[in-house]
Amino acid sequence: MAKFRPWYLLVPAVSLLAFIDFAPFFYGIYLSFLRWIMTSPTPPIYVRFDNYGFLVNDSEFLGAFVRGITFAAVSIACQLVLGLGTAFIMLRKFRGNIVFKVILTLPLAVAPIAVGSMWRIMMFPGLGPIPYYLQEFFGIHWDMAANSTAAFATVVMMDTWHWLPLAALILLSGIASIPQPLLESASIDGVSVLQKLRFIYLPLIKFEVLFVVLLRGMDAFRIFDEIWMLTGGGPGDTTRFLSISLYTLILRGWDIGYGAAISLVYLYVIIVMCWVLYQAVMRVSE
Amino acid sequence: MKKTARSVAFEVAFYLVVILMITAMLFPLIWTFETSLKDKASILSRSPEWWGFRIENNYYEPFMVEGYMKPLLNSVLTALGCVILTVPLAFMAAYAFSRFKIFGAPTMYFWSLTCRMGPEAAFIIPYYLMITKLGLYDTTFSLILIYSLFNLPLAIWLVKSGIDGIPKAIDEAALVDGVGISDLLRHVILPVAAPSIAAASILVFIFSWNEYLFASVLTALRSRTITVGLLQFVTTVGIRYGNMAAVSIVALLPTLITVVILQKYIIAGLTLGAVTSE
Numbered sequence: 422m423a424k425f426r427p428w429y430l431l432v433p434a435v436s437l438l439a440f441i442d443f444a445p446f447f448y449g450i451y452l453s454f455l456r457w458i459m460t461s462p463t464p465p466i467y468v469r470f471d472n473y474g475f476l477v478n479d480s481e482f483l484g485a486f487v488r489g490i491t492f493a494a495v496s497i498a499c500q501l502v503l504g505l506g507t508a509f510i511m512l513r514k515f516r517g518n519i520v521f522k523v524i525l526t527l528p529l530a531v532a533p534i535a536v537g538s539m540w541r542i543m544m545f546p547g548l549g550p551i552p553y554y555l556q557e558f559f560g561i562h563w564d565m566a567a568n569s570t571a572a573f574a575t576v577v578m579m580d581t582w583h584w585l586p587l588a589a590l591i592l593l594s595g596i597a598s599i600p601q602p603l604l605e606s607a608s609i610d611g612v613s614v615l616q617k618l619r620f621i622y623l624p625l626i627k628f629e630v631l632f633v634v635l636l637r638g639m640d641a642f643r644i645f646d647e648i649w650m651l652t653g654g655g656p657g658d659t660t661r662f663l664s665i666s667l668y669t670l671i672l673r674g675w676d677i678g679y680g681a682a683i684s685l686v687y688l689y690v691i692i693v694m695c696w697v698l699y700q701a702v703m704r705v706s707e
Numbered sequence: 708m709k710k711t712a713r714s715v716a717f718e719v720a721f722y723l724v725v726i727l728m729i730t731a732m733l734f735p736l737i738w739t740f741e742t743s744l745k746d747k748a749s750i751l752s753r754s755p756e757w758w759g760f761r762i763e764n765n766y767y768e769p770f771m772v773e774g775y776m777k778p779l780l781n782s783v784l785t786a787l788g789c790v791i792l793t794v795p796l797a798f799m800a801a802y803a804f805s806r807f808k809i810f811g812a813p814t815m816y817f818w819s820l821t822c823r824m825g826p827e828a829a830f831i832i833p834y835y836l837m838i839t840k841l842g843l844y845d846t847t848f849s850l851i852l853i854y855s856l857f858n859l860p861l862a863i864w865l866v867k868s869g870i871d872g873i874p875k876a877i878d879e880a881a882l883v884d885g886v887g888i889s890d891l892l893r894h895v896i897l898p899v900a901a902p903s904i905a906a907a908s909i910l911v912f913i914f915s916w917n918e919y920l921f922a923s924v925l926t927a928l929r930s931r932t933i934t935v936g937l938l939q940f941v942t943t944v945g946i947r948y949g950n951m952a953a954v955s956i957v958a959l960l961p962t963l964i965t966v967v968i969l970q971k972y973i974i975a976g977l978t979l980g981a982v983t984s985e
Binding site: 428431433434438442444445446510513517521522524527528530531532533535536538541543547548550554557582590640642645650653664665667668677683684685687691695696 | 722725733735736750751754796799800803804821824831832833834837852855863888919941952962966974
């Protein structure tokens with residue numbers, strides 16, 4: 422049976438991928454060397470690395486990148502801490518834990534664009550119940566449409582609502598696989614809860630923690646739909662992350678060459694970051 | 708005595724936290740549903756109205772008058788088309804990847820990871836230009852093609868993990884008996900790998916249904932999907948929140964129902980197989 426090599430089974434999948442994956446990639450590289458405004462009658466001209474030169478000094482692009490990192494860091498931190506708490510809740514076999522789990526996973530299926538619209542209906546000043554109650558009971562003026570801190574916090578809360586379940590479920594699978602005798606001997610020795618967390622749980626679920634950072638970190642860097650719907654990148658540029666920045670750049674100016682250059686750099690940064698995190702995850706899992 | 712008091716307090720606190728979390732998770736869904744049933748005055752009233760509001764059918768206007776049935780149908784067609792295109796290809800490729808050492812196979816996992824992680828916005832320009840040049844702008848077919856790309860690696864990877872569980876001796880026995888490769892795939896491998904194929908189909912459906920960015924760039928009136936239709940409420944002057952809530956509910960219901968019924972598949976798929984328990 423050594424001769425049996427049905428490589429042709431791969432042909433359909435690979436040709437589809439070649440057509441719609443590699444072709445646009447190389448086409449994108451080609452476009453990034455052009456000066457081409459689609460809406461102007463001037464034909465595209467070859468400008469070599471000029472587009473990349475602009476990019477280095479583009480404060481809009483760099484600002485969006487920094488905002489993206491901040492957003493990723495804050496939302497990952499929230500989701501890890503709350504996710505760990507939720508995982509411990511799910512670990513306990515309490516009455517109704519199946520219902521709890523089902524309810525918890527609901528947000529995962531919701532279309533991101535609908536997440537955005539739901540949070541808009543809920544959080545928009547003068548419309549949503551949350552700003553009203555914050556004002557009424559705590560005297561906090563929560564204006565998502567004008568205050569940049571409130572907008573940023575709302576975006577983080579929305580992202581946490583949407584993806585906390587995923588973080589919790591991944592962490593739960595780690596905690597559930599910790600051998601029971603280890604935990605029992607620790608509680609006999611009178612180890613405090615915090616020490617237990619620090620010296621037993623965290624080292625043993627390192628893989629799951631890193632996996633959450635990988636999945637959520639990459640998602641946070643590509644986030645578009647929810648935020649586009651909720652804030653549209655505003656107020657000002659507070660929530661204008663890379664995807665939104667790029668999208669508005671392309672659809673506003675139709676500057677194909679420059680847009681292509683940013684797209685490539687963006688893609689490349691993501692792939693490198695993903696690779697580094699992936700290596701870290703793989704090293705831990707061995 | 709003191710100990711029991713403490714444990715009772717702990718119990719109470721525990722259930723309070725559980726109830727708080729359930730409320731937080733359900734609140735946006737419930738509030739949006741309520742909003743979709745309110746009339747304009749109740750939606751815009753100064754204090755939130757929880758019950759006793761005047762009921763208005765906000766579903767009627769978008770779906771019956773403004774033609775939102777079309778985007779809804781487009782979404783169904785796009786998502787189903789994507790499943791039909793992706794899953795058979797994934798099945799064949801997954802079999803090859805599972806049974807033979809093929810160049811690039813070890814990095815498959817990373818590949819499927821980057822396809823799930825890749826920023827869609829970075830693909831807009833080449834796709835837009837290619838699709839317009841091919842004359843496929845504003846067609847459901849162009850969306851199906853592009854979603855398939857983004858879902859194919861994930862689908863291959865999920866189906867492969869199903870086929871990996873089938874002993875290789877079974878194929879060999881079948882091939883020695885003179886069964887052709889297509890019969891082997893159809894009658895031997897397919898039934899055993901069915902659960903993983905089902906999981907892949909569901910996830911491909913959900914991801915295609917939920918997608919917004921490409922649909923917004925590559926379609927206009929004719930074949931826009933429900934997610935694109937939903938955003939159009941924001942761009943019009945004076946957002947009609949009641950209708951927006953109604954369309955949101957319709958847009959999220961199919962995938963929500965799927966996730967309730969088919970929990971475990973979805974969790975395994977979203978975590979790329981890292982979580983398979985229960």
